[in-house]
Every structure is written in C-alpha cells, then in structure tokens.
Amino acid sequence: MFFKEEYQLAKTTQSKEIGISKDKKEAIEMALLQIEKSYGKGAVMKLGDKQHLNVESLPTGALSLDIALGIGGLPKGRIVEIYGPESSGKTTVALHVIAEAQKRGGEVAFVDAEHALDPVYAQKLGVNVEDLIVSQPDTGEQALEIAEMLVRSNAIDVIVIDSVAALVPKSEIEGEMGDSHVGLHARLMSQALRKLAGVINRTNTIAIFINQLREKVGVVYGNPEVTTGGRALKFYASVRLDIRKQELIKQGTEVIGARTKAKVVKNKVAPPFKEAEFDIMYGEGISKEGCILDIGVAAGVISKSGTWYNYGEDRIGQGRENAKKYLRDNPEVRDKVESEIRDILFDNDETESDEAKADSAPIEE
Numbered sequence: 001m002f003f004k005e006e007y008q009l010a011k012t013t014q015s016k017e018i019g020i021s022k023d024k025k026e027a028i029e030m031a032l033l034q035i036e037k038s039y040g041k042g043a044v045m046k047l048g049d050k051q052h053l054n055v056e057s058l059p060t061g062a063l064s065l066d067i068a069l070g071i072g073g074l075p076k077g078r079i080v081e082i083y084g085p086e087s088s089g090k091t092t093v094a095l096h097v098i099a100e101a102q103k104r105g106g107e108v109a110f111v112d113a114e115h116a117l118d119p120v121y122a123q124k125l126g127v128n129v130e131d132l133i134v135s136q137p138d139t140g141e142q143a144l145e146i147a148e149m150l151v152r153s154n155a156i157d158v159i160v161i162d163s164v165a166a167l168v169p170k171s172e173i174e175g176e177m178g179d180s181h182v183g184l185h186a187r188l189m190s191q192a193l194r195k196l197a198g199v200i201n202r203t204n205t206i207a208i209f210i211n212q213l214r215e216k217v218g219v220v221y222g223n224p225e226v227t228t229g230g231r232a233l234k235f236y237a238s239v240r241l242d243i244r245k246q247e248l249i250k251q252g253t254e255v256i257g258a259r260t261k262a263k264v265v266k267n268k269v270a271p272p273f274k275e276a277e278f279d280i281m282y283g284e285g286i287s288k289e290g291c292i293l294d295i296g297v298a299a300g301v302i303s304k305s306g307t308w309y310n311y312g313e314d315r316i317g318q319g320r321e322n323a324k325k326y327l328r329d330n331p332e333v334r335d336k337v338e339s340e341i342r343d344i345l346f347d348n349d350e351t352e353s354d355e356a357k358a359d360s361a362p363i364e365e
Contacts, residue, residue: 032044032045042202054071055071055075055076055077055078055269056075056076056077056204057069057071057072057073057074057075057076058073058074058076058097058100058101058104058157058158058206059072059073059097059100060073060074060093060096060097060100061093061096061097061099061100061126061285061286061288062093062096062262062276062278062286062288062291063288063291063292063295063338063341063342064276064277064278064291064294064295065093065241065262065276065278065291067274067276067295067345068262068264068274068275068276069239069264069267069269069270069274070264070267070269070270070271070274071269071270072342072346073100074097074206074208074239075206075238075239075268075269076157076204076205076206077200077201077202077203077204077205077206078200078201078206078207078237078238078239078268078269079193079196079197079200079207079209079233079236079237079238080206080207080208080209080237080238080239080240080241081208081209081211081227081233081234081237081239081240081241082094082208082209082210082211082240082241082243083210083211083212083213083227083240083241083242083243084213084241084242084243084244085213085244085245086212087245088243088244088245088260089243089245089258089260089280089286090163090210090211090243091162091210092125092280092285092286093241093243093262093286094160094162094208094210095121095122095125095127095160095285096125096126096285096286097158097160097206097208098110098122098127098132098158098160099125099126099127099128101157101158101206102126102127102128102131102132103126104157106157106158107131107133107155107156107157108131108132108133108156108157108158108159108160109132109133109134109135109147109150109156109158109159109160110132110133110134110135110159110160110162111135111137111143111146111147111159111160111161111162112134112135112136112162113136113137113140113143113161113162113163113166113167114162114163114166115136115166116162117134117136117162121283124283124284124285125284125285125286126285133150133156138173139168139169139170139173140166140167140168140169140170140185140188141169141170141188142170143161143167144161144167144188144192144196147159147161147192147196147207148192148195148196148199151196151199151200151203151205151207152199152203154203156203156205157204157205157206158205158206158208159205159206159207159208160208160210161207161208161209161210162210163209163210163211163212164189164209164210164211164212164227164228164229164233165211165212165228165229167185167188167189167229168185169181169184169185169188171184172184172185183230185228185229185230186229186230186231186232187230189229189230189232189233190230190232193232193233193236194232196236197236209233209237211227211228211229211233212227212228213225213226213227213228214226214227214228234266237266238266238267238268238269239264239266239267239268239269240264240265240266240267241262241263241264241265242262242263242265243260243261243262244260244261244262244263245258245259245260246258246259246260246261246277247259249279249281251321255282256281256282257279257280257281257282257284257287258279258280258282259277259278259279260277260278260279260280261275261276261277262275262276262277262278263275264276277294278290278291279291287324288334289323289324289325289327289328289334290320290324292327292334292337292338292341293309293320293323293324293327295341295345296311296337296341297309299341299344299345301337301340301341301344302316302337307319309323311333311337316333
C-alpha cells in the first residue's frame with residue numbers, strides 16, 4: 001500500500017514537471033516572438049537555428065598564415081588587428097586579403113588615413129584598383145563614420161583602416177601644435193568600436209585595423225612596445241597579428257625581399273600563439289609559391305631529396321628559388337599542390353565536425 005502511494009506521488013510530481021517544462025517553452029517562444037516583433041528578425045535566436053555554426057573565413061594569400069590562423073584564413077564578421085614595426089609588411093598582408101576577396105567577387109574598401117596608398121603596388125599584388133573603394137579622410141571621426149556607413153550598407157566584404165595611429169581626433173587637428181590632448185585618441189577608438197562591433201558581425205564583414213607600435217617610457221622589465229589607440233581594439237579584435245621582418249632575401253648582393261614572421265597573438269576562433277613564416281618579395285608582395293613549397297614539404301605533398309624538389313614523379317627544381325620559379329611558371333601545378341595541402345590540413349576538421357553532427361542528430365525510428 002505504501003509503495004503504491006509513493007508511486008502515485010512520484011507520477012503526479014513528474015507530470016507537473018512536464019507541465020512546467022511545456023509552460024516554460026511556450027513562454028520562451030512568446031518572448032522570442034515579442035523580441036523579434038520589437039527589434040526585427042535575427043535579434044535573438046537559438047544557436048542551432050543559425051545556418052553556419054562554423055566561422056567562415058577568407059584566405060590571406062599566404063598559405064602558412066592561413067594554417068596558423070586555424071580556420072584557413074581571416075574570420076568573416078570579425079575585427080582583425082594587424083600590427084608591427086615600420087616596413088614589416090602590414091599593409092602588404094591587408095592588400096593581399098583585399099585581392100583574395102575581389103577574386104571571389106567581393107566588394108572591398110580601403111580607408112587610407114595615412115594618405116600613403118600606392119595604387120601601382122596594390123595592382124602588382126593582384127588588387128583590382130578600378131573597383132577598389134578608397135577614402136582619404138581628414139579626421140579620425142570622419143574616417144570611422146565613413147567605415148561605419150560602408151559596413152552598414154551590407155555590401156562590403158572587407159574594409160581596411162590604415163592606420164589606427166593616423167586616426168587623429170578633430171579637436172587635435174584644429175588645435176595648436178603644442179596643445180595637450182590626453183586620452184582623446186583612445187576615447188575615439190573606444191566609442192567607434194562600440195558602434196562598429198555589432199554591425200560588422202551582422203553584415204559578415206571583415207574589418208582590418210592596421211596599427212603601429214610605440215614604446216612606453218621608463219620600462220625596465222618586460223616588453224616596452226605598445227600599440228596606439230588605447231586598449232579597446234585589443235578587446236574587440238577576434239584576431240591580432242604581430243608581423244615582423246626576420247631576415248633579408250638576397251640575390252647575390254642585391255636585396256630582393258624579406259623573410260617575414262607573423263605571430264597570432266590573439267585568436268577567438270582557433271588556438272592562438274601559432275606562428276607562420278613567408279617571403280615578401282619587393283614589388284611583388286607575398287610569395288605564394290614559397291608558402292606552397294614550404295608547407296608542401298612539411299605536409300608530404302612535395303618531396304625533397306638533397307637540393308631537388310619533387311612533386312610525384314616530376315622534378316620541379318633544384319634549390320628553393322628554382323622550385324618557386326617552376327610553380328610560378330606552371331600555375332596549374334601550383335593550384336593542384338595547394339588544393340592537396342588544403343584537403344589534408346583543413347578537410348580533417350570538417351570531417352570530424354560532420355561526424356559529430358551525425359552522432360548528435362536524432363535517429364528516426
């Protein structure tokens with residue numbers, strides 16, 4: 001008798017809990033409908049309702065950097081900061097990203113706050129300068145307002161702001177040379193990023209901020225280097241790249257390029273602190289062939305015996321420079337090698353995620 005009463009009590013409690021659960025679901029659905037009615041579709045949603053759970057990416061033009069970023073390039077709908085010493089290749093990397101976006105039919109914009117964009121060099125890197133939207137603003141406020149309007153248009157795939165250090169507040173430009181303007185630049189960046197962050201994500205735009213380095217005075221221990229514009233950009237950026245020149249590339253006594261290292265110091269979409277090395281050739285930009293050759297050897301797609309590089313049964317060159325020249329002269333071979341490398345390095349992750357989705361999917365009876 002006692003067990004029968006206990007069973008009835010448990011059954012009643014369970015049915016009440018089911019009723020509460022149904023009521024909660026109905027209440028949540030009503031709340032979601034009300035929010036969408038007030039603020040528009042997409043203002044709130046369940047994460048599973050999103051079409052793309054994985055972050056989409058855009059290649060940088062340097063295969064080694066794409067691998068270091070962990071998702072095959074820069075994440076779409078995010079803020080990216082590229083910083084480093086002078087003449088380290090920051091703008092070159094940004095221009096290569098622009099070229100990659102244009103190859104895929106994207107619209108791009110370049111906010112040239114430094115007034116130093118070289119269209120001839122940009123064209124050599126593969127940028128279609130005829131379709132490139134360029135702004136050379138007078139003040140920092142004007143630059144950031146133009147950037148916001150372009151992003152809000154929902155038509156821009158990549159926007160580059162070059163550079164944060166050149167975003168001078170209006171009051172500083174209108175003031176005297178010796179006037180003190182403490183914290184104005186940092187306040188401007190903080191306010192702008194608060195407005196930009198949400199719209200960049202909604203429009204799936206990649207916003208690249210190029211930044212310069214300064215040194216703190218009186219630092220004895222630790223790194224005295226600091227980026228301009230305060231701390232706001234460090235917080236809002238999903239990816240931060242530190243780009244440095246490693247060594248010069250010479251052909252005889254003539255300097256023809258620089259070996260460059262990029263360190264992913266912050267990454268919200270993949271594991272951070274990975275490093276990538278690539279060649280920047282003067283007047284040509286990032287050596288795509290050099291990246292493919294180095295990664296191809298590491299991935300086992302290209303074999304190396306002595307000084308010779310081999311792809312399958314074919315010898316592609318003796319010495320690194322000759323092998324690079326072969327890949328440059330034979331773009332179909334270069335593209336095939338790159339495709340194989342990407343299949344090996346990136347398809348494994350996609351296969352694992354697909355298997356995970358299959359395991360979690362409901363089984364139909």
